[in-house]
Amino acid sequence: MVGAVSAAAMLCAAVAFQAGTSAAASSAPLVILQGSSPTSLNPVQEADWLSRESIGYMFDPLIYAGPNDTYLPGLATSWSPSDHGMVWTFQLRKGVKFQDGTPWNAQAAVFNFNLDLAKTSKNYSDFEPWVKSVKATGAYTIQITLGQPYATLLDVLTWSPLFVSPTAYTKEGATGFAQHPVGTGPYTFGSYTPNATLVMNANPNYWGGKPSIPQIKVEIVPSPTTQELDMESGTADVMYNVPPQDVATLKQHGLVVPSTVIADGSMVSFNLQSGPTADPKVRLAIMESLNRNAINQVVFKGYSQVSRAGVPSSSPFYNKSVPQVSFNPTAAGALLNADGWKMGPNGYRVKNGKPLAITILANTNDPWPTISPIFAQELKQVGFQTKIVTQDWATYLNSMRAGDYSISYWDLAAFTLGTWDGMVNMETSNYWNVSQIAHVPSLGKVSAQINAIYAKETGQSNTAQRAATLLQWQKIDYQDQLVGWLFHPDAIFAVSPKFKGYYFNNWDYVFFGKNATVK
Amino acid sequence: MWAYIARRSVLIVPTLLGVVTLVFVLIRVAPGNPIELMIPPGVSGAASVALVKKLTALYGFNRPLYIQYVDYIWQIVRLQFGTSLQTQTVILPQLLIHLWASLQLALVAFILSVVLGIPAGVVSAVRRDSIGDAGLMFVALGGISIPTFVLAYVLIFVFGVVVHALPPSGYNGSIFTPSGFRFVVLPAVTLALGTAGFIARFTRSSMLEILHTDHVRTARAKGLAEGHIVRRHVLRNSLIPILTVLGLTLGGLLGGQIVIENVFGWPGVGQYLVNAIFERDFPVVQAASISVAAAFVIMNLVTDLAYAWVDPRIRYD
Numbered sequence: 018m019v020g021a022v023s024a025a026a027m028l029c030a031a032v033a034f035q036a037g038t039s040a041a042a043s044s045a046p047l048v049i050l051q052g053s054s055p056t057s058l059n060p061v062q063e064a065d066w067l068s069r070e071s072i073g074y075m076f077d078p079l080i081y082a083g084p085n086d087t088y089l090p091g092l093a094t095s096w097s098p099s100d101h102g103m104v105w106t107f108q109l110r111k112g113v114k115f116q117d118g119t120p121w122n123a124q125a126a127v128f129n130f131n132l133d134l135a136k137t138s139k140n141y142s143d144f145e146p147w148v149k150s151v152k153a154t155g156a157y158t159i160q161i162t163l164g165q166p167y168a169t170l171l172d173v174l175t176w177s178p179l180f181v182s183p184t185a186y187t188k189e190g191a192t193g194f195a196q197h198p199v200g201t202g203p204y205t206f207g208s209y210t211p212n213a214t215l216v217m218n219a220n221p222n223y224w225g226g227k228p229s230i231p232q233i234k235v236e237i238v239p240s241p242t243t244q245e246l247d248m249e250s251g252t253a254d255v256m257y258n259v260p261p262q263d264v265a266t267l268k269q270h271g272l273v274v275p276s277t278v279i280a281d282g283s284m285v286s287f288n289l290q291s292g293p294t295a296d297p298k299v300r301l302a303i304m305e306s307l308n309r310n311a312i313n314q315v316v317f318k319g320y321s322q323v324s325r326a327g328v329p330s331s332s333p334f335y336n337k338s339v340p341q342v343s344f345n346p347t348a349a350g351a352l353l354n355a356d357g358w359k360m361g362p363n364g365y366r367v368k369n370g371k372p373l374a375i376t377i378l379a380n381t382n383d384p385w386p387t388i389s390p391i392f393a394q395e396l397k398q399v400g401f402q403t404k405i406v407t408q409d410w411a412t413y414l415n416s417m418r419a420g421d422y423s424i425s426y427w428d429l430a431a432f433t434l435g436t437w438d439g440m441v442n443m444e445t446s447n448y449w450n451v452s453q454i455a456h457v458p459s460l461g462k463v464s465a466q467i468n469a470i471y472a473k474e475t476g477q478s479n480t481a482q483r484a485a486t487l488l489q490w491q492k493i494d495y496q497d498q499l500v501g502w503l504f505h506p507d508a509i510f511a512v513s514p515k516f517k518g519y520y521f522n523n524w525d526y527v528f529f530g531k532n533a534t535v536k
Numbered sequence: 537m538w539a540y541i542a543r544r545s546v547l548i549v550p551t552l553l554g555v556v557t558l559v560f561v562l563i564r565v566a567p568g569n570p571i572e573l574m575i576p577p578g579v580s581g582a583a584s585v586a587l588v589k590k591l592t593a594l595y596g597f598n599r600p601l602y603i604q605y606v607d608y609i610w611q612i613v614r615l616q617f618g619t620s621l622q623t624q625t626v627i628l629p630q631l632l633i634h635l636w637a638s639l640q641l642a643l644v645a646f647i648l649s650v651v652l653g654i655p656a657g658v659v660s661a662v663r664r665d666s667i668g669d670a671g672l673m674f675v676a677l678g679g680i681s682i683p684t685f686v687l688a689y690v691l692i693f694v695f696g697v698v699v700h701a702l703p704p705s706g707y708n709g710s711i712f713t714p715s716g717f718r719f720v721v722l723p724a725v726t727l728a729l730g731t732a733g734f735i736a737r738f739t740r741s742s743m744l745e746i747l748h749t750d751h752v753r754t755a756r757a758k759g760l761a762e763g764h765i766v767r768r769h770v771l772r773n774s775l776i777p778i779l780t781v782l783g784l785t786l787g788g789l790l791g792g793q794i795v796i797e798n799v800f801g802w803p804g805v806g807q808y809l810v811n812a813i814f815e816r817d818f819p820v821v822q823a824a825s826i827s828v829a830a831a832f833v834i835m836n837l838v839t840d841l842a843y844a845w846v847d848p849r850i851r852y853d
Contacts, residue, residue, distance in 0.1 A: 053811070057623055140574075140594070141587055192625060211623075211630055212803035212811075213637070213707045238705045238801035242689060246704045250696040411568025411816045418572075 044534035046232035047516065048253040049527065050244045054212050054237050059195035060179035061132050061186075062139050069176060070257070071235045074217055075116075076179035076200030079107060079126075080171060088171055092121060092180060092201060096171075102163070105170065109157040113224045115182035116205045123153030128183040130161075137191070143177040168477050203228045212237050229534055248272055248511045254535055255519075255527050256511040260383070261318035267511050276320055276507040277521055282327045285392075285501030286417075286427040293373055294423045298356045300498035303375075303424065304342040305349035306399045307392065309503060316387050317506055324502035326491035334484050339491045342498075349399045358400070366400035374402040378422035380413045388426050424501070463497055537844070544837050548830070555829040556612065556822060560605055563813070563821050570621050570816035571597065595621065608822065617826075618819035622812075627823045631808070635827055638804035640711045641727070641796075642789035644720050648728035649735055649785060654778070656732070657739025661747060662766055672736065679733030688726045688799040695722060705801035723800040727793060731785050738781045742774040775846045783839030790831040 055068035060076055080096070081089040093107040113121035130151035133142050147167035154160050161170070182199040189197065198206050203223045207216035215235040219228045236253065238244050245263055247253040249270040259267065264274050285303065287294040294300055309323045322329055326339040350360075358366040358373050366373040375396070379389040386407065393403040408416060416422055470490045477483045494500055510521065518533030571591045575584050592598050596607070611618060617627040653676075660672045696704035702721050711720045746752060747770055755765045792806025805824055812820035844850045 057625070062624055140591055141583075145583070195623075195625060210707065210709055210803060211633060212807055213709075213801065236706055236801060237803070239798045239807070240705075240801070243692065243705050243799055243801065246689070246692045246697055250700060250704050252696070252703050252706075409568070409814055411570070411573055411814065412566075414572055415567045415569065 044230045044536055047230045047535050048234045049255040050236055050238050050253050052239055057195050058198045074204040075202045077202050079174045082175040105161045107159050115201050117182050117185050117199045119182045119184040123159050125183050126159050127151055127153050129178045129180045254513040254516045259509040259511050261320045273512040276509040278329050278331055279508045283503045284427055286425045288423050292423050297497045302349040302352045304501045305345045306395050308344040316384050321504040321506040327502045329505040333480050334487050336488050340495055346399050360400050365402040372402050375423035377405045378425040379407040385426050548833050551833050559822055559825040563818055568816050617823035620820050621817045622815045631823050634805045634808040638792050644724040645727035645789055646786050649731040653732035653735025654739050656736040660740040661743035676733035676736040679729040684795050691722050707802055723796050723802050742777045746770045746773045779842050783835050787832040787835035791828040
């Protein structure tokens with residue numbers, strides 16, 4: 018049973034920082050558990066999402082992600098497109114200062130964008146190749162000019178840039194700034210011990226009002242079991258990524274365990290270029306062999322949604338007209354028979370003397386170690402000869418790119434299909450692309466169709482148009498089983514009953530209004 | 537003695553060079569490219585290929601291996617351990633933070649191991665085949681046999697969740713404050729129970745070898761008190777092998793206890809090293825490996841010097 022808690026409902030219980038009300042009574046510090054240290058405290062340098070979950074409280078973006086794909090003012094109070102969406106004008110919030118007293122204005126904004134575009138502190142840009150330039154057109158007005166259509170610009174602006182003080186950054190450089198980060202956010206940097214603790218203190222001069230929670234302490238605890246024990250002992254207030262099988266135990270200890278559907282799709286990634294999975298009939302047979310509903314119950318304890326075309330039902334791009342592959346091992350067997358894969362005496366199928374052997378490439382991250390043997394067992398029932406290879410992340414990526422696999426289980430965080438172009442990236446040479454769809458010779462004309470759809474989708478910002486374009490992709494995907502969509506797992510959190518006034522935003526980290534308390 | 541120390545100190549250099557060379561080769565032979573791990577999901581297609589090429593050149597990984605090796609050795613000689621590929625921060629301060637955490641944990645665990653282990657071993661040896669002996673050895677065996685992580689979780693559950701006496705995890709920079717010391721208790725006790733068991737058993741067997749020797753029999757015949765005999769004649773003469781075990785134990789504790797650090801969220805050098813291995817952060821792996829190797833080598837030297845202190849017949853000239 019999915020215990021989804023809509024972000025909108027929780028938002029009613031929270032007050033965004035920018036909607037000022039009177040300050041709440043005193044509160045204890047908030048302790049948030051994380052499994053690993055942020056890569057860097059410098060938001061210009063770091064890339065991974067886990068880092069942003071920890072350091073995000075010290076900085077503000079231009080726009081905040083609100084519930085149901087909406088946007089809330091951040092360091093920008095309003096924005097508007099012109100020139101067919103190729104130019105965006107942002108009015109910046111006035112009266113804001115960085116934590117070191119540097120004023121927030123158009124100059125500061127342009128400084129930050131240029132840090133990204135010039136790749137000053139990292140070797141890539143969050144805005145290339147779409148953004149051509151960012152310039153100040155007034156003291157509190159900036160204009161972003163696009164070089165090519167970029168439908169997801171506003172989404173990216175909810176997490177990048179996280180604005181840093183130009184004064185501090187210029188004085189200390191990227192590495193120095195990472196030791197003493199300075200932003201405009203509701204919390205200021207206190208102290209940091211790598212792999213141990215990050216302490217942030219309430220910013221008394223925050224533009225949204227001084228937070229009532231005086232301190233946030235992010236504690237790095239790698240072991241999920243220890244994290245749960247921390248929650249049960251009352252020494253921590255928020256835990257991410259609660260394993261579904263532990264929800265009942267945590268509730269027994271009086272903890273609140275909300276869950277929310279986030280735009281995260283898990284899938285079977287096929288090797289489309291070589292081996293048995295280059296054949297679409299084999300791919301379809303594989304998907305028909307997997308009992309997704311049963312896996313949902315066994316592995317996720319119901320805390321996930323079986324996927325239709327990689328889109329959760331809460332997404333505006335969800336379309337019931339796209340078929341879903343049903344669990345039907347009989348049909349899978351018949352399909353393989355028709356394709357020439359006949360059942361051999363040892364229970365494995367054979368074609369032209371070659372066995373239907375597939376390698377399941379797995380990673381050590383949850384839930385792969387649990388999922389892989391289930392896949393192997395279900396595929397074996399239909400006559401696949403399976404081998405599971407489990408590797409650490411670096412070795413796994415190596416194997417993926419070398420094509421040393423038939424199928425792999427993969428999940429991809431994204432805003433929603435269609436609002437973030439990274440959701441299903443179709444470039445074969447993308448080091449993160451596990452589908453390797455485009456430019457695959459065996460796909461023939463499908464490849465050209467997909468590229469055309471992708472090019473069209475990138476420039477469309479209108480939701481209805483986008484949905485129509487993506488429907489074309491979803492149908493091709495289903496027809497050829499380019500991606501074996503599986504689930505949309507819930508994000509499950511554990512929260513101390515002492516902590517009030519929070520919600521989890523679409524990026525799945527805890528966000529709370531200035532009147533939130535821990536007591 | 538000083539000449540001996542100087543000679544042994546010189547020998548540290550080839551030992552560490554061997555470690556550096558082995559680690560340098562092994563980490564590069566392992567599958568997985570650190571540059572590819574740096575490419576974020578948003579960079580795709582030809583851009584990601586170009587970025588890989590650029591970063592490979594930037595970090596010098598396109599140079600011949602022997603050039604990279606020589607360059608690294610020259611850096612080490614100047615005590616420059618380089619910059620972390622993952623965090624882009626200078627390694628030495630980060631390494632020192634993790635080493636300090638490991639040192640604090642090792643110190644407390646070691647003291648506890650000695651305080652528990654040696655007296656238990658002595659009592660067990662002196663009261664050989666008694667109920668006390670059986671009981672102590674049973675507990676010692678339990679400490680050795682129970683997997684560390686199982687013991688850790690049990691202690692966390694009992695003292696953290698049920699009794700609420702101690703925090704289940706965490707570290708606040710220093711164990712030398714009352715609030716900071718609370719964080720080290722559970723991980724140190726977990727470590728100490730295992731090592732104390734080992735020390736107890738070793739002490740017992742070492743003392744049993746001495747207890748029935750002629751000089752001890754003579755001391756008893758002379759009418760000396762049993763306690764005096766045990767302390768001055770038995771234990772003192774048993775110390776050489778016990779010191780060896782203590783040295784190895786402390787070396788092992790200093791080298792990082794990845795399981796304990798993982799369970800308790802203790803930011804020791806073991807955790808630092810293992811994370812770096814998974815991230816293929818070559819400079820950190822190399823720096824952390826050198827520090828662990830150096831800890832063992834120094835502990836070996838200290839142990840050898842301790843022999844001379846315990847046994848006046850041993851002289852290093």
